[in-house]
Amino acid sequence: MEEVINVVKFGIEFVPREPYWKIIYYAIQAERRGFDYLWITDHFNNRNVYVTLAATAIYTNKITFGPGVTNPYLVNSVVTAQAVATLNEIAPGRVVLGIGAGDKTTLDCVGVEMQKPLTAVQESIEIVRRMMSGESVVFKGDVFTMAGAKFLFKPRGKIPVYVGAQGPKMLELAGKIGDGVLINACHPKDVDYAVECVKKGVSEACKKLTDVDIAAYTSFSVHEDLKKATKAAVPVVSYIVAGSPSIVLERHGIDLKKAEEIREALKASEWGRAFGLVSPEMIEAFSVCGTPDVCIERINQLLKSGISQFVVGSPIGPSVRKAIDLIGEKIIPHF
Amino acid sequence: MDMTYHKVVETVPVEKREAISDKLIDLVLTSKNDEKMPASLANTLLYHWQRNLLASDSGLATLLEAAVLLEPDKTVEVLEQEFQLVSTVKAVREVFMKAEK
Numbered sequence: 001m002e003e004v005i006n007v008v009k010f011g012i013e014f015v016p017r018e019p020y021w022k023i024i025y026y027a028i029q030a031e032r033r034g035f036d037y038l039w040i041t042d043h044f045n046n047r048n049v050y051v052t053l054a055a056t057a058i059y060t061n062k063i064t065f066g067p068g069v070t071n072p073y074l075v076n077s078v079v080t081a082q083a084v085a086t087l088n089e090i091a092p093g094r095v096v097l098g099i100g101a102g103d104k105t106t107l108d109c110v111g112v113e114m115q116k117p118l119t120a121v122q123e124s125i126e127i128v129r130r131m132m133s134g135e136s137v138v139f140k141g142d143v144f145t146m147a148g149a150k151f152l153f154k155p156r157g158k159i160p161v162y163v164g165a166q167g168p169k170m171l172e173l174a175g176k177i178g179d180g181v182l183i184n185a186c187h188p189k190d191v192d193y194a195v196e197c198v199k200k201g202v203s204e205a206c207k208k209l210t211d212v213d214i215a216a217y218t219s220f221s222v223h224e225d226l227k228k229a230t231k232a233a234v235p236v237v238s239y240i241v242a243g244s245p246s247i248v249l250e251r252h253g254i255d256l257k258k259a260e261e262i263r264e265a266l267k268a269s270e271w272g273r274a275f276g277l278v279s280p281e282m283i284e285a286f287s288v289c290g291t292p293d294v295c296i297e298r299i300n301q302l303l304k305s306g307i308s309q310f311v312v313g314s315p316i317g318p319s320v321r322k323a324i325d326l327i328g329e330k331i332i333p334h335f
Numbered sequence: 336m337d338m339t340y341h342k343v344v345e346t347v348p349v350e351k352r353e354a355i356s357d358k359l360i361d362l363v364l365t366s367k368n369d370e371k372m373p374a375s376l377a378n379t380l381l382y383h384w385q386r387n388l389l390a391s392d393s394g395l396a397t398l399l400e401a402a403v404l405l406e407p408d409k410t411v412e413v414l415e416q417e418f419q420l421v422s423t424v425k426a427v428r429e430v431f432m433k434a435e436k
Contacts, residue, residue: 019369021377025360028385059385321364 011037033328039068069164071102072124081131100164175201180213215309252285
């Protein structure tokens with residue numbers, strides 16, 4: 001196994017579809033097992049991200065955490081700034097903000113249009129940063145307007161902002177204005193491409209690449225038994241395949257017809273059929289999955305692509321608790 | 336927390352507590368009966384976990400209470416078949432029946 005000399009930070013993602021006490025149990029465990037970052041997803045149909053993060057802040061001591069990711073359409077930027085500023089009072093220096101354009105399906109549910117996503121994210125980040133600096137924000141953007149928004153308290157510290165990005169322009173923007181970028185990708189082919197885009201933005205802003213924490217936000221599943229690890233990854237991969245644009249599927253040589261069949265099966269709630277259509281190539285492309293050794297090898301490949309943070313996302317493993325232990329015992333110490 | 340579970344814990348041999356705590360937390364975390372977990376019990380559970388005390392007397396009592404609430408049959412099965420704790424199962428059943436009255 002080829003060694004890569006690099007310092008990688010480990011992050012973990014939780015979805016607050018689970019009750020708060022399970023998430024906090026895992027958060028405490030993850031902190032103990034050496035994870036550096038904890039990301040909680042933000043969707044209106046799950047439990048609230050900031051309430052979950054506030055509880056996490058109280059039960060943990062050193063792990064850095066934040067929404068991964070929120071969006072400026074459903075949550076006004078001043079409310080986002082207010083939430084992270086308050087969190088930063090509970091856990092000073094441990095808060096980060098992940099922000100992206102959101103997902104269209106969720107926004108469609110509540111009748112919110114994803115208007116000018118690049119501009120919206122850019123403007124939102126500017127508003128959050130200015131609010132955090134204590135400024136009275138007067139802002140007339142293409143998407144958002146502020147007419148003297150100011151906190152009645154003094155926000156403390158600086159919150160690093162991570163941009164959730166997938167498309168080339170959003171990745172470039174992340175490189176340009178972000179303190180970090182959360183790339184939804186698992187395979188070196190996708191991450192190589194993403195990092196090149198981030199580099200463009202970094203160079204445009206006359207920054208160094210090391211100024212930006214490049215995180216691969218992966219669908220991850222680990223178990224000592226490869227079959228068990230793979231089985232746990234299949235449902236998540238089926239959804240990723242169904243949601244991926246043709247250009248991404250083609251990059252991995254995935255049959256577009258088969259992807260369409262998965263999409264139809266999921267739409268019809270025919271889970272067995274959808275999961276049965278997931279091929280080993282799809283699992284390889286859209287997850288980091290296997291025994292600890294296999295996962296280490298995959299992480300090493302992503303390090304070569306230039307990532308500085310590896311985020312372990314759903315499903316994490318057939319048993320989340322055992323997977324966190326396994327990652328803490330066998331994967332993190334390797335780096 | 337239901338203090339009667341402290342009595343149940345007294346029937347658990349000290350050398351088995353770590354392993355039992357490990358099994359019970361798995362039952363609780365993988366249970367689909369989340370809605371049965373009272374917030375006060377969940378908070379007590381987290382209090383003990385934060386301090387690494389889930390195998391202590393009070394930690395194990397909390398875990399037992401949570402496991403019995405969420406997964407009564409599986410809890411009895413674990414205690415009886417994996418750990419051969421006949422007296423613990425008897426004590427759990429007594430607490431359970433008392434609570435049902």
